[in-house]
Amino acid sequence: xxxxxxxxxxxxxxxxxxxxxxxxxxxxxxxxxxxxxxxxxxxxxxxxxxxxxxxxxxxxxxxxxxxxxxxxxxxxxxxxxxxxxxxxxxxxxxxxxxxxxxxxxxxxxxxxxxxxxxxxxxxxxxxxxxxxxxxxxxxxxxxxxxxxxxxxxxxxxxxxxxxxxxxxxxxxxxxxxxxxxxxxxxxxxxxxxxxxxxxxxxx
Numbered sequence: 001x002x003x004x005x006x007x008x009x010x011x012x013x014x015x016x017x018x019x020x021x022x023x024x025x026x027x028x029x030x031x032x033x034x035x036x037x038x039x040x041x042x043x044x045x046x047x048x049x050x051x052x053x054x055x056x057x058x059x060x061x062x063x064x065x066x067x068x069x070x071x072x073x074x075x076x077x078x079x080x081x082x083x084x085x086x087x088x089x090x091x092x093x094x095x096x097x098x099x100x101x102x103x104x105x106x107x108x109x110x111x112x113x114x115x116x117x118x119x120x121x122x123x124x125x126x127x128x129x130x131x132x133x134x135x136x137x138x139x140x141x142x143x144x145x146x147x148x149x150x151x152x153x154x155x156x157x158x159x160x161x162x163x164x165x166x167x168x169x170x171x172x173x174x175x176x177x178x179x180x181x182x183x184x185x186x187x188x189x190x191x192x193x194x195x196x197x198x199x200x201x202x203x
Contacts, residue, residue: 027067027105027201031170035059035079035193037095039186051088054095054184058082061193065103065115067201073103075117079174079191084128093183096124097176097191099151111159115170123147123178149178155195166199 039055061079068074077099084092099121107113128142155172159165174191181187 027073027199028065029168029197029199030064031062031168031195031197033061033063033170033172033193033195035061035172035191037081038190038192039184040188051183051185053186054181054189057085059191059193061195063195063197067103067105071105071107073105075101075103075115075119077101079193087127087183091130092128094126094128096126097149097151097174098122098124099149099176101151101153105157113157115153115155115157115172117151117153119151121149121151121176123149123176123181125183127183145183147178147181149176151176159199168197168199170195170197 036057036059037055039053058081059079060082061077063075063077065075066073078097080096081094084094087093099119101117101119104116105113106116123146125145125147126142127145151174153172153174155170157168157170159168161167171194172192174193176189176191178187178189181189
């Protein structure tokens, strides 16, 4: 309950922060991307009740960051499963990962740099009630399970377009450590993705 109340407040505060800093900072980036999740098997899980692994499927993503000083800044990002997945043959579900991060952007060459991030966020698992069409009932047709998580990620940024030099492509890997992720087989989830973005300001 507290996490669900915190999420909209955090989102609004983040948007206001980016808007306030937009006029005075060296660099602002916005990116969209897509990827998939990977999860390792939890060898300590009970064989009597074996929850599914949280892996596979297509995950769109949107992200934005502001560089505050030299190569350091703040980042906010969200990614979600595009199509609902089957949960043990009974119901469907959709994970949503939202995180806020400290950002470090070292420059390797003129057109190549790194995006290194560490932060915290919320993993929201939406479980949809079987046999119910969301558009046919009043209110929600799903229940949400929210989990606090830690997040680490690294990506290689490449400014690829000579005529429009502020566009970049970024292959990236994300690691989520999800607290008490009992609905799934492991607390550790990886997301491999590629993002395309645009930079305002120097880079």
